[in-house]
Amino acid sequence: MAQIRVEQLCKRYAVAERQPGAWGAVKGLFHRRQRVVEALKDVSFSLQAGELLGFIGPNGAGKSTTVKILSGILRPTSGLCEIDGLTPWLHRIRHVARIGVVFGQRTQLWWDLPVIESFELLRDIYRVDEAAFRRTKAEMVERLRIERLLDTPLRQLSLGQRMRCEIAAAMLHRPSILFLDEPTIGLDATSKLAVREVVRTLNREEGVTVILTTHDMHDIEALAERVIVIGNGVVLRDSSFEALRAEALGETRLVVEFAGAPSAIDIPGVSTRTREDGAVELAFDARRMPAHALISRIAAEHDVADIHVEEPQIEAVIARFYALHGAAEG
Amino acid sequence: MTAPARPGLAARPYLAALRARFYLTLQYRAAALAGLTTQCWWGVMKILVLAAFYRGAPHQPMSLGQAVGYTWLGQAFLVMLPWNADPDVVEMVRSGAVAYERLRPVDTYAYWYVRALAWMAARVLPRAVPMFLIAAVVLPLTGLGAWSLPPPPDWPAAVLFTISIICAALLSTAMVQLVTGVVVATLSAKGANAIAPALSNILSGGIVPLLLFPAWMRLGLFLQPFAGLVDIPFRIYLGQLAGAGAAAGIGLQLAWTAVLVLVGRGFLAHSLERLQVQGG
Amino acid sequence: MNALRLYGRYAAASIAGQMQYPGAFALTAVAQFANTFVGFAGVWALFARFGHIGGWSLGEIALFYGAISMAFAIADALSRGFDVFGQEFVKTGNFDRLLLRPRATSLQLAGYEVRLASLGRLSQGAVVLAVGIWLAPIRWSLGDATLLAWAVAGGVAMFYGLLILQATLSFWTVESLEVVNIVTYGGVEAGQYPLDIYARWFRDLMMFVVPIGCVGYLPLTAILGRPNVFGAPAWAAAASPLVGWAFLGAALVIWGAGVRRYTSTGS
Numbered sequence: 001m002a003q004i005r006v007e008q009l010c011k012r013y014a015v016a017e018r019q020p021g022a023w024g025a026v027k028g029l030f031h032r033r034q035r036v037v038e039a040l041k042d043v044s045f046s047l048q049a050g051e052l053l054g055f056i057g058p059n060g061a062g063k064s065t066t067v068k069i070l071s072g073i074l075r076p077t078s079g080l081c082e083i084d085g086l087t088p089w090l091h092r093i094r095h096v097a098r099i100g101v102v103f104g105q106r107t108q109l110w111w112d113l114p115v116i117e118s119f120e121l122l123r124d125i126y127r128v129d130e131a132a133f134r135r136t137k138a139e140m141v142e143r144l145r146i147e148r149l150l151d152t153p154l155r156q157l158s159l160g161q162r163m164r165c166e167i168a169a170a171m172l173h174r175p176s177i178l179f180l181d182e183p184t185i186g187l188d189a190t191s192k193l194a195v196r197e198v199v200r201t202l203n204r205e206e207g208v209t210v211i212l213t214t215h216d217m218h219d220i221e222a223l224a225e226r227v228i229v230i231g232n233g234v235v236l237r238d239s240s241f242e243a244l245r246a247e248a249l250g251e252t253r254l255v256v257e258f259a260g261a262p263s264a265i266d267i268p269g270v271s272t273r274t275r276e277d278g279a280v281e282l283a284f285d286a287r288r289m290p291a292h293a294l295i296s297r298i299a300a301e302h303d304v305a306d307i308h309v310e311e312p313q314i315e316a317v318i319a320r321f322y323a324l325h326g327a328a329e330g
Numbered sequence: 331m332t333a334p335a336r337p338g339l340a341a342r343p344y345l346a347a348l349r350a351r352f353y354l355t356l357q358y359r360a361a362a363l364a365g366l367t368t369q370c371w372w373g374v375m376k377i378l379v380l381a382a383f384y385r386g387a388p389h390q391p392m393s394l395g396q397a398v399g400y401t402w403l404g405q406a407f408l409v410m411l412p413w414n415a416d417p418d419v420v421e422m423v424r425s426g427a428v429a430y431e432r433l434r435p436v437d438t439y440a441y442w443y444v445r446a447l448a449w450m451a452a453r454v455l456p457r458a459v460p461m462f463l464i465a466a467v468v469l470p471l472t473g474l475g476a477w478s479l480p481p482p483p484d485w486p487a488a489v490l491f492t493i494s495i496i497c498a499a500l501l502s503t504a505m506v507q508l509v510t511g512v513v514v515a516t517l518s519a520k521g522a523n524a525i526a527p528a529l530s531n532i533l534s535g536g537i538v539p540l541l542l543f544p545a546w547m548r549l550g551l552f553l554q555p556f557a558g559l560v561d562i563p564f565r566i567y568l569g570q571l572a573g574a575g576a577a578a579g580i581g582l583q584l585a586w587t588a589v590l591v592l593v594g595r596g597f598l599a600h601s602l603e604r605l606q607v608q609g610g
Numbered sequence: 611m612n613a614l615r616l617y618g619r620y621a622a623a624s625i626a627g628q629m630q631y632p633g634a635f636a637l638t639a640v641a642q643f644a645n646t647f648v649g650f651a652g653v654w655a656l657f658a659r660f661g662h663i664g665g666w667s668l669g670e671i672a673l674f675y676g677a678i679s680m681a682f683a684i685a686d687a688l689s690r691g692f693d694v695f696g697q698e699f700v701k702t703g704n705f706d707r708l709l710l711r712p713r714a715t716s717l718q719l720a721g722y723e724v725r726l727a728s729l730g731r732l733s734q735g736a737v738v739l740a741v742g743i744w745l746a747p748i749r750w751s752l753g754d755a756t757l758l759a760w761a762v763a764g765g766v767a768m769f770y771g772l773l774i775l776q777a778t779l780s781f782w783t784v785e786s787l788e789v790v791n792i793v794t795y796g797g798v799e800a801g802q803y804p805l806d807i808y809a810r811w812f813r814d815l816m817m818f819v820v821p822i823g824c825v826g827y828l829p830l831t832a833i834l835g836r837p838n839v840f841g842a843p844a845w846a847a848a849a850s851p852l853v854g855w856a857f858l859g860a861a862l863v864i865w866g867a868g869v870r871r872y873t874s875t876g877s
Contacts, residue, residue, distance in 0.1 A: 387661060520638070
């Protein structure tokens with residue numbers, strides 16, 4: 001049975017429109033013109049326990065609305081959502097006791113307190129018993145290598161150190177689902193790798209279900225087996241990351257450098273272009289013609305110094321996907 | 331720096347600062363409206379208490395009607411008390427930008443004085459004018475004339491009040507500058523803002539008209555500098571201080587302003603110098 | 611862990627945090643003390659001139675004044691989270707963080723900060739109350755002292771309710787909410803005198819709309835053995851601080867409605 005079941009989630013907001021000028025402000029006191037904004041039109045999906053889902057989409061697509069509904073802090077206009085048998089917005093307190101949430105740009109620890117004291121407060125807030133707390137804390141401290149940070153007030157930590165402490169804090173009550181919202185935003189390369197490593201371990205070894213929202217496609221590439229792309233309030237795509245990449249990728253490019261004089265390459269389905277440095281660039285559809293076949297054919301027929309495949313940047317791939325579905329931010 | 335050719339030119343940076351600050355502060359209309367409501371309400375409460383005191387002993391050096399007028403004037407000119415250091419300067423001190431302020435080719439004390447004066451004027455006017463309208467026009471029209479702000483008894487009183495309230499603004503700004511000096515010296519607004527408002531509130535007549543204090547305190551209260559902020563202009567308005575008395579009051583205001591400007595100027599220069607030596 | 615113990619933990623954490631900046635809270639406390647102290651100096655000056663107000667002496671007024679000041683100071687110290695709610699939780703979206711924890715939002719906000727600077731107002735209130743107890747023309751019995759504590763506790767509850775209502779407004783707007791101060795600070799100011807000195811309309815407002823009278827005027831007239839202007843019997847006057855608790859309960863119910871509104875509109 002699915003751990004998370006979401007069906008036809010819909011969320012409409014009424015936004016009050018301000019009328020210009022002083023008279024408009026006075027009129028606004030008595031009567032407000034309202035405009036309805038449809039943040040979510042129809043979002044459905046389900047998730048098994050232990051999955052690691054990447055949740056992506058352009059700004060304003062409905063990502064954070066969905067995550068807010070799933071975590072119990074927003075009620076949808078209509079639709080159904082069941083997580084471990086609970087409806088988040090109806091059973092907020094029971095629901096949030098079973099989930100962990102990490103916001104990349106917001107802290108859940110106390111700014112002026114040493115990290116360990118924040119942990120102890122969270123222990124009491126989540127009603128974690130002492131023995132379990134000690135066990136989990138020791139484990140998280142080791143996994144996230146934060147032993148030396150525990151006695152430092154939060155405000156004195158670097159962003160990377162803080163994020164490691166945030167993840168540990170979110171795990172103290174042993175949630176079965178972990179929501180991560182932009183967990184690597186603003187981090188340096190080392191910290192990013194460390195965060196990804198930990199998330200992967202928690203998911204693989206502890207079986208924690210992870211829902212990751214991010215704009216960093218490297219996070220998705222490194223972590224997510226499954227990706228949901230949301231745009232204009234609907235699910236545009238729900239598939240493995242590889243399939244999404246392949247679809248958006250379209251054509252792959254092969255760059256051939258000749259050892260001697262360049263010779264013409266004429267293969268059906270492959271377009272060529274000579275670059276300024278003398279190399280020849282071939283564009284082809286990798287789904288119809290595997291790259292390795294093309295490479296061995298060219299190597300056999302021509303005097304080749306070097307051949308390499310050029311893939312477009314992952315960001316560019318996703319941007320193309322958004323554009324393809326008209327979901328790019330207007 | 332060479333001496334400016336025309337006097338108008340010399341005043342230009344100060345006038346520009348005055349104008350810019352004035353318009354900027356005027357923009358906070360919602361805050362001004364909220365402030366007006368609060369001021370009216372507090373005025374009503376103060377008057378209710380005063381009325382209860384007067385019922386038991388109506389013969390005092392100041393009639394109930396005058397005390398009511400005094401209270402409304404106090405509400406109208408509430409923000410003219412030197413509550414705080416100029417928040418812009420506090421921010422400059424906090425961020426270290428105060429060093430750049432020293433690079434301007436102007437006299438720092440005079441420049442800050444003008445800014446603080448504009449800040450005060452822009453906060454006073456949008457509150458004082460509607461408060462006057464309510465207390466002096468609306469209340470009598472609604473049949474509450476006994477609880478309203480009466481007009482000044484004669485033309486000289488009105489003219490002298492105008493002069494005196496301007497002197498009060500100048501005096502208050504000189505006090506703000508002293509507080510600003512403390513902020514620069516201590517690099518924090520907390521200490522300076524802790525005691526100054528309480529002191530100026532009670533000693534100016536902002537809480538209780540100074541005439542209603544015990545008789546033996548009267549001369550001392552009249553002579554101390556805070557009386558010039560509230561008590562002197564208000565008593566001139568109410569006709570309680572006329573002729574030689576009014577002249578003495580305005581003279582006191584000007585004398586205290588001069589003294590505080592001199593002290594403030596020296597203090598600020600000293601504080602800024604120390605700041606530069608420390609490389610702040 | 612039950613709510614009360616958790617609250618204690620929150621309070622300890624908050625105090626530990628403020629102790630890292632001892633100068634800041636000490637100065638704010640001094641400022642509060644000075645500001646409230648000059649207020650009472652004004653009252654003293656008026657008594658020096660007029661002798662009494664509506665038949666009440668300075669000592670009796672000190673009792674009203676001290677009790678209300680202390681009640682407000684305690685409520686103010688414990689309600690910082692509600693006080694800054696609009697600016698620091700609604701505007702910034704930080705309220706989401708509270709909704710993500712398995713505890714009542716009101717408990718979490720109450721625990722947000724125990725404001726040490728309120729010691730300034732509290733100590734002023736305590737001094738004035740001590741003066742009032744000293745000067746009040748009665749012989750204090752254990753019953754009187756209990757009733758006084760009961761009145762102050764009811765006052766804490768009522769002011770706390772007012773501060774919660776003020777915070778609840780932030781779900782609708784965060785602009786210019788300081789207008790509400792006319793009932794909080796205004797209530798403190800009004801409750802510092804016995805309500806019978808005021809005009810009828812104002813006295814009724816402070817009794818039946820904002821129930822200041824139930825936590826100050828009525829129980830204190832009962833202690834002083836004086837009749838009250840509302841004609842309430844002595845037992846009712848003694849029981850009236852209960853209204854403060856009822857008011858707090860009502861405020862919490864309205865708070866719940868505000869939270870439901872927030873969760874259905876988002877920020």
